[in-house]
Amino acid sequence: MGTLRVPDVVPSPTEDSKALRKAFQGWGTDEKAMIRILGQRNAKQRRKIRDTYQQLYNESLILRLESELSGDFRKAVILWTLDPPERDAKLANEILRKKKKNGVDHLQVIIEIACASSPNHLMAVRKAYCSLFDCSIEEDIASNVTPPLRKLLVGLVSSYRYDGEMVDANVAKLEAAKLRDAIENKQLDHDQLVWILGTRNMFQLKATFECYRQSFGILIDQDIESCGTGDLESILQMAVWCIDSPEKHFAKVVRASIEGLGTDEDSLTRAIVTRAEIDMMKIRGEYYNMNNTSLDNAVIGDTSGDYKDFLMTLLGAKL
Amino acid sequence: MGTLRVPDVVPSPTEDSKALRKAFQGWGTDEKAMIRILGQRNAKQRRKIRDTYQQLYNESLILRLESELSGDFRKAVILWTLDPPERDAKLANEILRKKKKNGVDHLQVIIEIACASSPNHLMAVRKAYCSLFDCSIEEDIASNVTPPLRKLLVGLVSSYRYDGEMVDANVAKLEAAKLRDAIENKQLDHDQLVWILGTRNMFQLKATFECYRQSFGILIDQDIESCGTGDLESILQMAVWCIDSPEKHFAKVVRASIEGLGTDEDSLTRAIVTRAEIDMMKIRGEYYNMNNTSLDNAVIGDTSGDYKDFLMTLLGAKL
Numbered sequence: 001m002g003t004l005r006v007p008d009v010v011p012s013p014t015e016d017s018k019a020l021r022k023a024f025q026g027w028g029t030d031e032k033a034m035i036r037i038l039g040q041r042n043a044k045q046r047r048k049i050r051d052t053y054q055q056l057y058n059e060s061l062i063l064r065l066e067s068e069l070s071g072d073f074r075k076a077v078i079l080w081t082l083d084p085p086e087r088d089a090k091l092a093n094e095i096l097r098k099k100k101k102n103g104v105d106h107l108q109v110i111i112e113i114a115c116a117s118s119p120n121h122l123m124a125v126r127k128a129y130c131s132l133f134d135c136s137i138e139e140d141i142a143s144n145v146t147p148p149l150r151k152l153l154v155g156l157v158s159s160y161r162y163d164g165e166m167v168d169a170n171v172a173k174l175e176a177a178k179l180r181d182a183i184e185n186k187q188l189d190h191d192q193l194v195w196i197l198g199t200r201n202m203f204q205l206k207a208t209f210e211c212y213r214q215s216f217g218i219l220i221d222q223d224i225e226s227c228g229t230g231d232l233e234s235i236l237q238m239a240v241w242c243i244d245s246p247e248k249h250f251a252k253v254v255r256a257s258i259e260g261l262g263t264d265e266d267s268l269t270r271a272i273v274t275r276a277e278i279d280m281m282k283i284r285g286e287y288y289n290m291n292n293t294s295l296d297n298a299v300i301g302d303t304s305g306d307y308k309d310f311l312m313t314l315l316g317a318k319l
Numbered sequence: 320m321g322t323l324r325v326p327d328v329v330p331s332p333t334e335d336s337k338a339l340r341k342a343f344q345g346w347g348t349d350e351k352a353m354i355r356i357l358g359q360r361n362a363k364q365r366r367k368i369r370d371t372y373q374q375l376y377n378e379s380l381i382l383r384l385e386s387e388l389s390g391d392f393r394k395a396v397i398l399w400t401l402d403p404p405e406r407d408a409k410l411a412n413e414i415l416r417k418k419k420k421n422g423v424d425h426l427q428v429i430i431e432i433a434c435a436s437s438p439n440h441l442m443a444v445r446k447a448y449c450s451l452f453d454c455s456i457e458e459d460i461a462s463n464v465t466p467p468l469r470k471l472l473v474g475l476v477s478s479y480r481y482d483g484e485m486v487d488a489n490v491a492k493l494e495a496a497k498l499r500d501a502i503e504n505k506q507l508d509h510d511q512l513v514w515i516l517g518t519r520n521m522f523q524l525k526a527t528f529e530c531y532r533q534s535f536g537i538l539i540d541q542d543i544e545s546c547g548t549g550d551l552e553s554i555l556q557m558a559v560w561c562i563d564s565p566e567k568h569f570a571k572v573v574r575a576s577i578e579g580l581g582t583d584e585d586s587l588t589r590a591i592v593t594r595a596e597i598d599m600m601k602i603r604g605e606y607y608n609m610n611n612t613s614l615d616n617a618v619i620g621d622t623s624g625d626y627k628d629f630l631m632t633l634l635g636a637k638l
Contacts, residue, residue: 119449123442126479130438135481138518151510154518158477160445162454191470199457199473 003280003316006042013052016041020049021057029068031306032319038077039313042277043084050081072265073307079273080314085124086132088113091270092125093133096140104149104231108238108253109270110141114156115197115242116249119163126157148189149232155194156239162201169211171204176211183223188232197239205243247282250275251290254283258302268299268311276314284315322599322635325361332371335360339368340376348387350625351638357396358632361596362403369400391584392626398592399633404443405451407432410589411444412452415459423550426472427557427572428589429460433475434516434561435568438482445476467508468551474513475558481520488530490523495530502542507551516558524562566601569594570609573602577621587618587630595633603634 011019016037023030023037038046053061065078079087092113095106113125129137141153175196182190197205212220221240227233241249250271257267275283287295299311313319330338335356342349342356357365372380384397398406411432414425432444448456460472494515501509516524531539540559546552560568569590576586594602606614618630632638 120446123446123479127439127442130479130481134483134485135520136479136518138479138514139481142514142518147510151514154514158474158479158517160442160449160455160457160477162449162458164453166453191466195457195461195470195473198477199455199461201454 001279001281002275002277003284004040004042004276004314005316005318006040006045010041010045011037013045013048014056016045016049017053017056017061020053020061024064024068031069031073032309034077035306035310035313036319038081039310039319046081047083069306071307072269072303073305073310075266076269076273076307076310079269080310083128084274084277085121085128088117088121088125088274089128089132089137092129092137093140096137096144104235107145107149107153107235110153110157111235111238111242112246112249112274114153114159115239116246119159119161122157123160149235151189152194152197152232152235152239155198159198161199164201165203166201167203167207169207171200172207172211173215175200175208176215179208179212179220180216180223183220183227186227188224188227188236197243202243209240209244245286246275247279247286248290250279250283251286251295254287254295254298255291258298263302265303265307268303272299272311272314280315320598320600321594321596322603323359323361323595323633324635324637325359325364329360329364332364332367333375335364335368336372336375336380339372339380343383343387350388350392351628353396354625354629354632355638357400358629358638365400366402388625390626391588391622392624392629394585395588395592395626395629398588399629402447403593403596404440404447407436407440407444407593408447408451408456411448411456412459415456415463423468423554426464426468426554429456429472429476430554430557430561431565431568431593433472433478434558435565438478438480441476442479468554470508471513471516471551471554471558474517478517480518483520484522485520486522486526488526490519491526491530492534494519494527495534498527498531498539499535499542502539502546505546507543507546507555516562521562528559528563564605565594566598566605567609569598569602570605570614573606573614573617574610577617582621584622584626587622591618591630591633599634 019033019037023033038049041049050061053059062078062081065081066074069077079091082090091109095109114122117125126137133140137157138154141157142150145153178192179196182188182193187193196208200208209220216223221237224233224237224240238249241252253267253271257264257271271283272280284295287298296312296315296317299315300308303311309319338352338356342352357368360368369380372378381397381400384400385393388396398410401409410428414428433441436444445456452459456476457473460476461469464472497511498515501507501512506512515527519527528539535542540556543552543556543559557568572586572590576583576590590602591599603614606617615631615634615636618634619627622630628638
């Protein structure tokens with residue numbers, strides 16, 4: 001369940017577009033009005049507002065937001081206003097082409113799209129990627145990521161899993177053993193491993209991971225960790241987390257983004273914007289269980305101004 | 320270009336449904352009327368007829384066709400009446416689960432879907448497969464096909480290529496060399512090879528194959544043949560043909576289906592039903608070039624009755 005609050009009576013897309021237009025005009029921008037409108041509409045409603053705004057004013061709402069806003073607030077509002085598949089395609093492209101950060105931490109965006117999204121969403125992201133960037137996401141992964149990581153990422157991102165609960169206990173047992181073999185032999189890009197993680201439905205994989213724990217007395221992610229601390233290990237672990245419990249993964253992302261000196265706003269924004277309509281309630285719960293403190297307070301403590309108000313609105317706070 | 324002939328003035332879906340209903344009633348079925356209607360409507364129009372028929376008579380048109388018709392004629396009409404993604408999902412499932420034939424010839428259906436379809440069609444087939452059969456096509460490939468063939472098929476079927484003309488001559492040269500390496504070392508399931516064939520757009524791959532010919536003085540499909548006559552070799556060759564020239568591939572399928580004693584109706588039906596709306600004109604041309612005789616005459620010579628009339632209607636003949 002998400003935390004997004006849509007009012008009981010939603011203004012029409014035309015009313016919302018007019019109110020947005022008004023917020024942009026005059027001296028300065030009325031950020032509060034913008035947050036109240038965009039921050040309280042679901043993806044379908046935002047899509048309609050974008051279309052209506054374009055028709056009414058012959059102007060792209062996204063471009064207008066870009067020129068009116070700035071900083072982390074701007075990034076967050078724009079990501080939120082884009083269609084979810086387009087948004088994820090852009091997030092993926094940004095990290096693949098710009099190679100923004102060192103290490104593989106930034107590749108977690110790809111893992112989240114591949115392993116913590118519905119199969120139909122992943123397909124829609126691949127479509128959006130091709131139309132926006134004139135090549136497939138797999139091609140960009142391959143030009144920017146070296147083997148053996150490439151193989152794992154391409155396998156995961158190409159998946160179209162059965163989107164239902166269909167668990168075969170024998171398969172779970174058999175495939176837990178195959179995963180164990182690959183991990184024991186430190187072959188983390190073994191064909192079988194990539195195939196199992198990239199093909200089986202989420203319920204089946206959860207059953208397989210549970211079987212792994214029962215049969216070998218160790219959690220699969222811990223076992224992967226024992227292979228080493230390289231890039232492949234951390235990415236594979238992340239994939240297991242995203243499959244097994246996306247809410248735990250995102251609670252960790254939020255935590256990591258505010259821990260220590262300074263805040264990683266990009267990660268914080270990504271976690272809240274991409275999950276506010278999906279499972280942010282559960283993420284909030286997991287966050288509390290892990291840290292014995294509330295996610296909302298953490299966000300309030302580490303952000304400020306319109307950026308804070310916007311994130312808090314997505315977290316269900318009343319403005 | 321296809322051979323399907325849609326009349327200039329198309330009756331409404333309601334008129335078509337009523338005419339079909341009439342054709343089913345009374346003594347015997349009026350096959351000619353059915354052929355005239357269904358055999359001269361494109362996929363969208365057929366979809367509307369199915370929906371309208373269901374609404375008007377509270378009966379599935381597909382089930383009614385199943386009970387009214389028989390033999391190869393029935394198979395052809397039903398495949399044609401299904402939505403193309405649903406049709407291909409069913410064709411794939413039939414050969415994967417029923418293991419109808421020996422050898423790997425039957426796997427050509429999978430190759431055709433993966434390599435001779437548009438990326439969006441392939442995605443739609445994967446979606447249809449999941450909703451019809453409660454598992455992904457990749458899972459069924461894996462349970463029914465052994466490595467190394469499995470790896471190649473899963474790689475091809477998972478692709479979502481950029482659907483446009485974007486050719487990089489350097490990439491073509493580089494990847495022709497990588498393909499050559501894999502083929503020379505008889506590693507036909509090499510990660511690189513599977514990745515290149517399963518990821519690059521069709522225009523890029525054609526350029527790469529041409530580069531292969533120029534650099535190494537041999538066509539890539541002939542070079543694959545020189546590796547041996549096993550299953551992997553034939554499937555890989557077929558993939559190259561479907562990518563390089565689907566019309567040649569399907570001209571060969573039609574030829575093979577009527578050559579020798581007896582006719583392979585399933586293959587003949589598949590080739591005509593799946594390509595009548597896509598590139599049957601080109602297939603007809605290729606067929607003539609290859610065999611110095613006309614495809615239409617071949618079909619007329621090897622089929623009879625309503626089955627013949629139906630196939631010929633899809634080939635643009637007037638009933």
